[in-house]
Amino acid sequence: xxxxxxxxxxxxxxxxxxxxxxxxxxxxxxxxxxxxxxxxxxxxxxxxxxxxxxxxxxxxxxxxxxxxxxxxxxxxxxxxxxxxxxxxxxxxxxxxxxxxxxxxxxxxxxxxxxxxxxxxxxxxxxxxxxxxxxxxxxxxxxxxxxxxxxxxxxxxxxxxxxxxxxxxxxxxxxxxxxxxxxxxxxxxxxxxxxxxxxxxxxxxxxxxxxxxxxxxxxxxxxxxxxxxxxxxxxxxxxxxxxxxxxxxxxxxxxxxxxxxxxxxxxxxxxxxxxxxxxxxxxxxxxxxxxxxxxxxxxxxxxxxxxxxxxxxxx
Amino acid sequence: xxxxxxxxxxxxxxxxxxxxxxxxxxxxxxxxxxxxxxxxxxxxxxxxxxxxxxxxxxxxxxxxxxxxxxxxxxxxxxxxxxxxxxxxxxxxxxxxxxxxxxxxxxxxxxxxxxxxxxxxxxxxxxxxxxxxxxxxxxxxxxxxxxxxxxxxxxxxxxxxxxxxxxxxxxxxxxxxxxxxxxxxxxxxxxxxxxxxxxxxxxxxxxxxxxxxxxxxxxxxxxxxxxxx
Numbered sequence: 242x243x244x245x246x247x248x249x250x251x252x253x254x255x256x257x258x259x260x261x262x263x264x265x266x267x268x269x270x271x272x273x274x275x276x277x278x279x280x281x282x283x284x285x286x287x288x289x290x291x292x293x294x295x296x297x298x299x300x301x302x303x304x305x306x307x308x309x310x311x312x313x314x315x316x317x318x319x320x321x322x323x324x325x326x327x328x329x330x331x332x333x334x335x336x337x338x339x340x341x342x343x344x345x346x347x348x349x350x351x352x353x354x355x356x357x358x359x360x361x362x363x364x365x366x367x368x369x370x371x372x373x374x375x376x377x378x379x380x381x382x383x384x385x386x387x388x389x390x391x392x393x394x395x396x397x398x399x400x401x402x403x404x405x406x407x408x409x410x411x412x413x414x415x416x417x418x419x420x421x422x423x424x425x426x427x428x429x430x431x432x433x434x435x436x437x438x439x440x441x442x443x444x445x446x447x448x449x450x451x452x453x454x455x456x457x458x459x460x461x462x463x464x465x466x467x468x469x470x471x472x473x474x475x476x477x478x479x480x481x482x483x484x485x486x487x488x489x490x491x492x493x494x495x496x497x498x499x500x501x502x503x504x505x506x507x508x509x510x511x512x513x514x515x516x517x518x519x520x521x522x523x524x525x526x527x528x529x530x531x532x533x534x535x536x537x538x539x540x541x542x543x544x545x546x547x548x549x550x551x552x553x554x555x
Numbered sequence: 556x557x558x559x560x561x562x563x564x565x566x567x568x569x570x571x572x573x574x575x576x577x578x579x580x581x582x583x584x585x586x587x588x589x590x591x592x593x594x595x596x597x598x599x600x601x602x603x604x605x606x607x608x609x610x611x612x613x614x615x616x617x618x619x620x621x622x623x624x625x626x627x628x629x630x631x632x633x634x635x636x637x638x639x640x641x642x643x644x645x646x647x648x649x650x651x652x653x654x655x656x657x658x659x660x661x662x663x664x665x666x667x668x669x670x671x672x673x674x675x676x677x678x679x680x681x682x683x684x685x686x687x688x689x690x691x692x693x694x695x696x697x698x699x700x701x702x703x704x705x706x707x708x709x710x711x712x713x714x715x716x717x718x719x720x721x722x723x724x725x726x727x728x729x730x731x732x733x734x735x736x737x738x739x740x741x742x743x744x745x746x747x748x749x750x751x752x753x754x755x756x757x758x759x760x761x762x763x764x765x766x767x768x769x770x771x772x773x774x775x776x777x778x779x780x781x782x783x
Binding site for chain 1: 617654
């Protein structure tokens with residue numbers, strides 16, 4: 242039986258393909274909110290920390306897939322540093338214009354890097370899990386799940402926690418509850434670097450009913466490369482802003498949100514989008530900025546609390 | 556019932572007796588003196604330590620500022636609260652706010668650096684500014700680097716008064732980037748007792764700015780008003 246390799250990803254890479262190639266997916270971002278690292282040379286802490294941990298072999302992986310087009314230049318440079326440290330690295334590019342043909346060619350190159358398809362049934366299994374994810378997302382918006390429980394599951398869909406069977410068990414262990422939602426919040430941008438952010442928001446009276454990026458993790462799928470290319474080509478973070486904004490407008494309306502929290506990461510290019518989001522999304526909006534991982538800092542809590550008071554005044 | 560604002564550098568207590576506002580201000584480390592003999596159920600708290608001190612209800616400084624300013628200027632569009640460690644700009648019309656606390660350049664701490672350097676009281680800086688004949692350009696927006704630029708201007712021949720005025724302009728310019736267009740702009744917080752800083756900001760924004768009689772107690776008053 243071939244040995245399953247641990248394939249790390251730096252942003253969303255269709256896990257359907259990685260599992261189909263017989264490998265395990267590992268999203269390097271998932272260890273960062275709990276890490277205590279202070280990277281030496283950093284712009285964005287997300288990429289700087291995974292770069293340092295991978296280069297120093299503090300995380301054991303077999304290969305790395307860097308999302309170089311559709312993510313940021315920080316990832317492109319930090320990915321090259323990891324490659325230079327000796328880890329086999331592949332650079333993956335999403336199309337800006339949404340070309341399914343281009344994405345298919347990228348997926349074919351990735352398939353070759355991973356050594357070819359060995360488990361063609363895996364994408365179908367992943368689709369079933371993603372249907373459960375969509376159900377979790379829906380229940381959360383109805384107040385049947387806490388936003389932190391839902392977030393913990395949804396964020397793990399980028400790599401399906403490395404094991405489809407175990408992840409299925411984790412999903413089924415989530416307990417339903419009954420929450421009265423007063424302030425329905427959409428959290429847009431990259432996920433906060435603070436591991437307790439959803440709990441803190443909820444304790445301050447803000448119930449996150451939409452997590453932008455994790456929603457991308459569950460809404461795309463496909464059972465073969467042709468289909469995967471035609472679905473993932475609409476991954477909003479890789480597309481022009483007007484495409485993403487139209488998508489957000491629809492989702493926010495559907496979820497009847499009262500306000501938007503735009504999380505921005507220090508030295509991340511998404512910071513530059515804040516004024517565009519503010520002028521195009523017609524909701525009260527709070528912008529917060531994080532830098533290093535850890536607990537949600539007091540100054541961020543003040544902003545969240547003041548935002549809740551503002552929503553209750555309006 | 557009292558409004559209690561325990562901030563990063565000072566603590567303020569406000570009560571309304573026979574329709575008149577009574578207040579007391581002390582250093583944050585002495586905050587307990589303000590509530591001697593007062594039960595927690597009679598305190599509405601605000602400020603950085605609003606949830607640490609005894610209280611019946613707490614409210615953030617942002618909401619407290621809106622209620623407090625409304626008492627003095629009911630038509631205020633924008634409130635700028637310059638605190639010891641951060642500066643908050645509240646757009647009352649849009650129910651929106653931004654807070655600068657990433658660095659000290661736009662906060663009271665910046666002017667404290669300057670006062671400490673010259674070994675003068677913060678309260679004296681306004682009168683020093685008033686005696687300046689020229690205003691040196693201090694371009695650096697980093698508090699620490701601005702201090703070294705300030706020393707260069709002293710060596711270049713500017714007087715202490717002129718350099719202090721230059722620092723007020725550097726400070727005001729930094730804050731002006733955060734302030735939206737407004738008909739009625741109100742400044743609050745202990746720092747705005749410094750008339751030099753207020754006149755520098757008014758000059759940069761090219762508009763009159765409104766300052767309540769006692770700008771430092773507005774949030775404590777607002778906490779009280781919010782609950783009553």
